[in-house]
Amino acid sequence: MRFLFRPPATEAAELLALPWDQPLEEWDESLLLDVPQRGISRHVVRFTVAEGRVYALKEIAEPLARHEYALLTEFEGEGLPSVSVLGICVDRPDGLEAVLVTRYLEYSMSYRYLFSGARAGDSAERLLDTLVQLLVRLHLAGVYWGDCSLSNTLFRLDAGAYTAYLVDAETAERHPQLSRGLRTYDVELARERVGAELMDLQAGELLPEEIDPLEVANCLPERYEALWDEVTREEVFRLDESAIRVAERLARINELGFDVGEIELITSAEGARLRVETRVAEPGENRRELFRLTGLEVQENQARRLLNDVRSYRAYLEQRAGEPVPETVAGHRWLAEVYQPVIGAVPEELAGRLAPAEVFHEVLEHRWFLSEQAGFDVGTWTAARSYVQHELPRLPEVLTTPSVMAHRSAVGTAMVTGGSPSV
Incomplete structure (x- = not known):
């Protein structure tokens, strides 16, 4: 057998002890x-x-495993x-197929999980928009997916919105640029697969009755x-409109969840043409x-929401001090005096329900709700105490490092005491 792992390969050490010479279906x-x-x-x-x-x-054929890797x-x-x-295992004995190893995306959810849990009220249209955004992003990068579906996508909460991630790339192809024909075919395949998946949810009584899968x-x-x-078109406008039209276009692209790369503005006596490279x-x-400002690594919408709270806290500090407060000082104080105490209020048994930044976002939403009710x-x-006590326990647990380690700890305790872990 041969193993090929990307650096840092140290995290693969424990994986090497697994029974790679056996089919995955037969693993204990x-x-x-x-x-x-x-x-x-x-x-x-x-x-x-x-x-x-x-x-x-x-477990897949070696050429597909190498291609996807x-x-x-x-x-x-x-x-x-x-x-x-992370890597692949090839040349397994007895003609066994190769194994592709990927890191599980923490705090992510499958579409089936979303429709079967406490967030089942999220509309199919909302997930569809998120999937479409992922497909557009891949096409802009010259990637023909060939197997776009809800099953091949994971979803992560990002300040109340969703971000979609590609899971399966074995049929994907990379081109310098995708033709309209390839893009259209990819979209048509996605339409067929999504329709079938939603019909499957309907058959399992997981889809709200008012939603028509087709x-x-x-x-x-x-x-x-x-x-x-919206993200690729070339705009033509009068020269005297150039400043405001450029600003409006860039703002719109950012609102759609894309960053802007190079901007090309071509002017002539007839007017101006704007071309925007979408990252x-x-x-x-x-x-x-x-x-x-804080050292926190979060998703984009979460970062936008947290930055707004940092700025509000900075204004509060300046008002109380009667003098300007540097943004870096405000960022570190917000982290120590606001963010960390809120996240620290989440008990260990609930730590796997949401990502910490998403918890903070929902606490801010809960604060607004409670304030509207109270009139102040x-x-x-x-809001944090109320949210942790009443709202967070209602959410289902997702697969994360905290939840896995808590479960392993419970298993270990059960083995020592002779009891059974609570799953």
Whole structure:
């Protein structure tokens, strides 16, 4: 057997002890982790824990494994929203297929999980818009997916919105630029697969009765074309409009969740033409700014929301001090005096329900709700206590490092005391 792992390969050490000479289907259950409501796969997929992290193992033909390994490595290097690949195991005995190893995307959810849990009220249209945004981002990068579906996508909460991540890239192709024909075919495949998946949810009584699976799926091409046109079209306008029209276009692209790269403005006596290069990586302006001020690494919408709270806290500090407060000082004080106490209020048994930044976002939303009811601002700390006591326990647990480690700790305690862990 041969193993090929990306650096840092140290996290793969514990994985090497697994029985790679056996088919995944025959691995002992004690080595595996049950992931409820995961997407449907045509291959054998299993999950395991090593060094406190969760990994997905997929058994596929070696050429496909090498192809997917190379593409996912490229995607991660370019900042495209996809799962992170660790490595592959090839040349397994008895003609066994290769195994692709990817890192499980923490705090992510499958579409089946979303429709079966406390957030089932989230509309199919909302997930569809998120999927369309992912498809547009891939097409801008010259990626033909070939298997776009809800099953091949994971969703992460980002300040109340969703961000979609590609999970399966075995059929994907990389081109310098995608033709309209390839893009159209990719969208049509997505429409068919999404329709079938929603019908499957309907058959399982997981889809709200008012949603028509085919009607929703048939909207996908229209939504795709509208977004593609919005982020790629060339605009023509009068010279005296150039300043405001450029600003409006850039703001609109940012609102749609994309960053702006190079801007080309061509002027002539007839007017001006604007061409905007849309960056395909996940947007990061707010993430970078929040990291600079606080050291926190979060998603873009979360960063935008947290930055607003940092600025509000800075204004409060300046009002109380009667003098300006440097933004870096405000950022560090906000982290120590506001953010960390709120996150620290979450008990260990609830730590796996939401990402910490998402918890803070929901506390701010809860603060607004409580303040509206009370007729005055109840404050962040009061909102945090109420949210942790009444709202957070209602959310289902997702697969994360905290939840895995808590479960492992419970298993270990049960083995020592002779009891049974509570799952």
